[in-house]
Amino acid sequence: MSENKIFQYVQFKSVVAPDFWYKLAENKLNIEKLDEIDQHIVGTYTNLNAKNCLIDFDCTSFNSKIVTSRNKFGAVGVLKNLNTIESFKNCDKISLLNTAGNQLITNILNGTCLENPSELASFLLLSFADLKKYNFYYWFAFPASLDLVIYEASPSQFISEKFTDEDIKNFTLKIDSLDTKQSAFFIANKTLDVILLKDAISHVKTDSNLLDFDLSSNYFCFSDPSESKCGWVLRNYILLLYLLCPILRGQSINILSVRQSEQNSLKASKVFYVTLPKYNDDFQFLTWTSWEKNNNGKMMPRIANMSEVMDPIKTAEHFA
């Protein structure tokens, strides 16, 4: 019965700090001016005391060097800042999302995502800056394949129900020593030894991937920004496994959602058991989801008014 239950993910919820808009406005005025160029930016998410699957953006999103730390993981995306409100309103959001989705597939197939698993946490940001009123119109999308549906194989378990305290303790040390690009998505064996994606999976000879791999005693791990059901980032990890490891199709696999708390505890971490589908060989992932809904659950963009913190006249009132 439980085999037919569709496995569900918690969507990312974007949190944009005022300094993100400040930097965007500064770049628009000083660098891009009237050009509409796609910019590569980054967001961050954490699996430490995580709640609500948040993804953060601030002025460091524009930096060339990204400072991550033990529990701060990078997400990679494209910013499309448009010049007019009309072009913001009229641009074809479906085709934008499809382009982003196809790019993700390309990055999986050419090995980029194995080398840098953070590429799996991908996003798209469409924006228009009304610099006179300090209004920023924006809309995030977090591309994921609508076609790839997986099923719950059996109920989830807490990490302590599957592993010894000793193994869990060592696991914490091993994750801490990894670069966060790698600790975002990786594999662990039955004693929780870490195996990097790039060491276990090849993008060239996919048919031989994980051939001698015991699926019941290995775990596909990811750092989870969500506290109950699995966070959105897992969805593209599953896509990677489906595309690069044909042997997994139609099989049940173990997912380990790594969640940390203060005092270095992993006790909120959970093991999920899921079954991957088996589509025909010529199956194409064509439909992509999803644009973020606004606070009222509607399919529309948001406005951030930054006059409180950016408009010299308004801020002067508060200085006084």
Next chain:
Amino acid sequence: MDMINKIKSTSLSMAEKLTPVLKESKFKENGRLTPEEFVAAGDHLVHMCRTWNWSNGDESKIKSYLPADKQYLVTKNVPCQRRCKDMEFSGIEKIVEETEGEDGWVTQEVDDENEINESVAEMTLESNKIDELREKETNTQDEEEEEALDMEDFEESGMLETIDPSVAIVQPTASKSADPNNEIDSVVHCRSYDLHIVYNKYYQTPHLFLIGYDENKKLLTVDEMFEDVSQDNAKKTVTFEQHPHLGPSMLAVHPCRHGDLMKKFIQIAEEGGNELSVYSYLIIFLKFVQSVIPTINYDFSQTIKTN
């Protein structure tokens, strides 16, 4: 006082440019820090409290006296469930230090949650306060409606609204009580704050900046943010200033007395036969600024031995 603050913060940004970087340790002498000591204390904080991280900030605003990837410390999405302003109706605060003119630090006890909840529940607001709150609520509603009208054009038709079976439905956090009789005092808005610890070159101490969001992660107004500051410190020790590494303005706990306070802590510790190391500076610092922002729940750290 407000006017003085205004002049102070403008002249300070000038003075900061002219002040030489502190080279020798003045920690024991006057509770101040060199940039190296700030970095060491920051490393210790990051090690002890995993929620704090170093940030490089805006790359075009890097301060040369600090390492490029350790410009300031940040912790994000810190929950703030109660309004400090409301708590103060119930009079559960006490003065820890003899007030010296206007600069005295006032602290609040938030240890006993039950007690607070009870007193909040029992709290009877004066009628003018209720009117004030009601009025405010209506105003925000109006604003939201206005915004919704503006945005309606932007709503996308069915095209984007595909049904995705793999999306977990997350219940939106209820912000209002269903009981209509209770509508005013049971409104609980879980806000969240980002906190930044910046090195203030002029005062040679840490400088705390904060910025808050409502339950939908929408930026709060400055007045709303002041509701989460101990009312005796609002607009005195806490001001609204431009963040030196970022650009936009944020609330800031004025650092003018941090050095003296820290010196006092060192003395208390010494009297108790303990020596405070410069590494624990920021952990102690966070303890004492907690009295200014008592409802922002960032402190998971251990207790500090002073005796």
